[in-house]
Amino acid sequence: MTGVTTEHYLELSVFSTSPYYARVHVQRVLEGWRRDDLVETARLLVSELVSNAVKAHASCRAVAETAHLGPDRIWMDLYLVGETVVLRVWDADRNPPVLCTPGPDDESGRGLHLVDLLATDWGYYRPIPGGKIVWCALTAPPLSPEEPAVLAREH
Ligand SMILES: Nc1ncnc2c1ncn2[C@@H]1O[C@H](COP(=O)(O)OP(=O)(O)OP(=O)(O)O)[C@@H](O)[C@H]1O
Numbered sequence: 001m002t003g004v005t006t007e008h009y010l011e012l013s014v015f016s017t018s019p020y021y022a023r024v025h026v027q028r029v030l031e032g033w034r035r036d037d038l039v040e041t042a043r044l045l046v047s048e049l050v051s052n053a054v055k056a057h058a059s060c061r062a063v064a065e066t067a068h069l070g071p072d073r074i075w076m077d078l079y080l081v082g083e084t085v086v087l088r089v090w091d092a093d094r095n096p097p098v099l100c101t102p103g104p105d106d107e108s109g110r111g112l113h114l115v116d117l118l119a120t121d122w123g124y125y126r127p128i129p130g131g132k133i134v135w136c137a138l139t140a141p142p143l144s145p146e147e148p149a150v151l152a153r154e155h
């Protein structure tokens with residue numbers, strides 16, 4: 001299968017509760033796709049990306065120039081391409097995310113390390129209108145033939 005099959009977009013306030021709403025959104029979409037097996041990992045991934053976006057966006061001077069959404073908004077979406085779920089998070093900061101190797105006593109620098117460990121791939125790009133999108137991908141292996149039947153019985 002090629003191309004984007006489904007897209008689910010959510011605008012979020014630049015606020016400390018935004019990772020929570022992002023987790024809820026991702027869980028609902030994945031459950032709708034019958035991909036409950038990916039929920040736990042995807043929730044963690046989106047939580048880290050949105051937390052970073054909130055921090056970056058809140059301290060970013062470019063917000064006023066790039067905020068087609070309003071100065072206090074970021075967005076996220078997720079879509080399914082073939083056997084891959086892609087999560088994307090936009091913020092107004094043009095600076096890139098920086099992968100760290102946290103030591104045992106470090107209190108920060110863990111988020112992207114986790115993303116790097118759990119995601120199949122991740123990266124960022126700068127769309128022309130402004131800001132930046134940090135994305136990560138998660139492999140969605142084909143469900144076994146029994147699984148849809150189990151799900152059907154539960155609903
Ligand atoms: N969306 C982003 N925009 C700009 N810089 C980012 C973004 N995400 C991450 N970074 C940069 O990469 C660094 C590493 O991010 P990472 O999530 O690993 O650690 P952290 O956010 O500093 O701490 P922790 O996630 O452990 O609370 C950040 O300190 C920040 O400098």
Ligand SMILES: [Mg+2]
Nearest residue numbers: 051052111112
């Ligand atoms: Mg972080």
